[in-house]
Amino acid sequence: MRSDAVTKGMQQAPHRSLFNALGLTKEEMERPLIGIVSSYNEIVPGHMNLDKIVNAVKMGVAMAGGTPLVFPAIAVCDGIAMGHIGMKYSLVTRDLIADSTEAMAMAHQFDALVMVPNCDKNVPGLLMAAARVNIPTIFVSGGPMLAGKVNGCKTSLSSMFEAVGAYSAGNMTLEEVEQYENKACPTCGSCSGMYTANSMNCLTEVLGMGLKGNGTIPAVYSERIKLAKHAGMQIMELVRKDIKPRDILTKKAFLNALTMDMALGCSTNSMLHLPAIAHEAGVELNVDIANEISEKTPNLCHLAPAGHTYMEDLNEAGGIYAVMNEINKKGLLYTECLTVTGKTVGENIEGCVNLDPDTIRTIDDPYSETGGIAVLKGNLALEGSVVKRSAVDPEMMKHEGPARVFDCEEDAIKAIKGGKIISGDVVVIRYEGPKGGPGMREMLNPTSAIMGMGLGSSVALITDGRFSGASRGAAIGHVAPEAAVGGNIALVEEGDIIQIDIMANTLNFVISEDELEKRRAKWQPRKPKVTSGYLARYASMVTSSSRGAILEIPAK
Known part of the structure; x- marks a missing residue:
């Protein structure tokens, strides 16, 4: 056995003495x-x-x-x-x-x-x-x-985050939010x-x-x-x-x-x-x-x-x-x-039967003929980005609108809750990637704010950060290369037209090659947001992979 290295033989007598200190019997060590x-x-x-x-x-x-x-x-x-x-x-x-x-x-x-x-x-x-x-x-x-239950309907944590957005929009009272707060996670x-x-x-x-x-x-x-x-x-x-x-x-x-x-x-x-x-x-x-x-x-x-x-x-x-x-x-x-x-x-x-076709659709009656996740590419995501297609409203599967650009999650949330984001906009949150964050935060708060403000079927959100599994709507994340390493998401400017086509698996912004090169020549790397501690060490080691911002620590 592999454990013989610590339990068998004369050289392992000191090891066995420590197992004895744990209260293990001879039989247990065997x-x-x-x-x-x-x-x-x-x-x-x-x-x-x-x-x-x-x-x-x-x-x-x-x-x-x-x-x-x-x-x-x-x-x-x-x-x-x-x-x-x-x-x-x-x-x-x-x-x-x-x-x-x-x-x-x-x-x-x-x-x-x-x-x-x-x-x-x-x-x-x-x-x-x-x-x-x-x-x-x-x-x-x-x-x-x-699942929780509010007003006779099942609910969960994502409903709780969206309730906060609805309250900010004036669509929910404090008492209603507290009801969700007490019942969403039972x-x-x-x-x-x-x-x-x-x-x-x-x-x-x-x-x-x-x-x-x-x-x-x-x-x-x-x-x-x-x-x-x-x-x-x-x-x-x-x-x-x-x-x-x-x-x-x-x-x-x-x-x-x-x-x-x-x-x-x-x-x-x-x-x-x-x-x-x-x-x-x-x-x-x-x-x-x-x-x-x-x-x-x-x-x-x-x-x-x-x-x-x-x-x-x-x-x-x-x-x-x-x-x-x-x-x-x-x-x-x-x-x-x-x-x-x-x-x-x-x-x-074998023999494992679908007992509820309302929960598990049959192969002849799927929600869609294609899968729940799509990888999008284009000049805004040269190495890929990811969207949960099954959670996107049908009217947002293809969307074109002006970029509203933010360099951190907090600024985007202020704008969304402040009513500065309107129908048709594309919210771009960057410098939230594995190096730029550092740590690649989830953007559940911004997506929940968009849903809570009633904009889920008219506003898209794109980030080099991540999206929570609880996010829904036209939320496109893991954009690579990330802004911190000079990805094109760093070159998007306020008002640029963003084109999203989830069925065609494309993500682009409208810009000429000459203008793109001018912006790239002017772009300067930003100073790290953290300079000490584990996050700083992590940011110095992690690489934005060409496979959609997959995080890998270089081989030891």
Whole structure:
């Protein structure tokens, strides 16, 4: 066993003395040592229940003959970090999580790992670590929150942000906002729509790294505890069969994930995370292929914020396997891919029936014949940009209007809430990218302000930052190259005409080549917004990739 390096032989006597200090018995030291990566904390609603999940995993591991040993991983609540300097720290934690988990797993020579994540950057960070370390690994998330209910209608966190915009526009009273405030997030768990956390937990299941129900069983259901016990037991099967992450995380598995991303209408952040995870698994995944996959993949789900169904509804409809079985009626999945169940994708989804065609549309009655995400290119995004097509109003699929240019999120929000943005405008927020932010903040506050002001069907927003999975409307993010490295978004001036054609996958601004060259000659790099601390170090290392502003730390 891998753990023999710390438990067997005379040279390991000092190591065993330290295991004795932990209270481990000789019998426990003779079993496989299973590291359980606990993302439990008391600040993130999606993580406050993970102590229960971890305890269930420990029981499962012990029942199956392993020795469970818990160590932590950090996690940020993107909702609480939104709208202030904290959002600059959200995406960068993905790399901190991957690095620190890799360090713990290698330093202590675990035989296998059980990852217990839930919210936004925590899931991809641990998937990246799993691919790097490449020892038997299984995931079990904390599960989604139940939807809130206001005035008899289901609601969620995105409704809360939009309520703030509606209040600013005079369309909602303080009492009505407080009602949303008290009811939008009624339980623990990852926020209840198809936002980034749930997108990544669902795609973990699609990739084959989690058991059935990993992405959809609500956090408060006892079924989630049973799932955790089964994950603890199944990791021992993976140890016995020596099934490792890179046996599962193949090119075909990632193509399956992109296909299901389109069918489910996942967060645009998946376009950042999937290539980064693939990179760690030794797979080159260019997001340009997203449009090719989208063209042949119908969008079957419109979960919040795109529609009025929620994760609990998807779970009752049959979950991810039911969507996979439905989409594969067109033969779009690689069913031979191996998974942590020890079976193939095809074996896993066989017989998984769509129980609610209102939540999971049938292949013959999709929301659209093309997928939920599109990658746009043009002279405003030479290396790509990303839009959640399934959450865009039909009248905004093609839009042309004057640029209203802002060099930070805060200035844009003031203008939107101050009534200075009008129908037809295109709001451009730049210097919010991975280097320019630094940290590539999410622009949920500006998009929510636009929706709250009643401009969601007439105003577009473009940024070199990111959009939250909770964003909706004509919100185009991840524009690359970013402004901070001289991308053309830095050269847009107030009043320039922006042309958006989502169906044609194009994003341009009207400018002659001569004028573009004049502006480029005058452009000067800006001084960094932070000069010390982790953000400064991160900004100095990170590169804006040609694959749509995917973040990569250069190889060690």
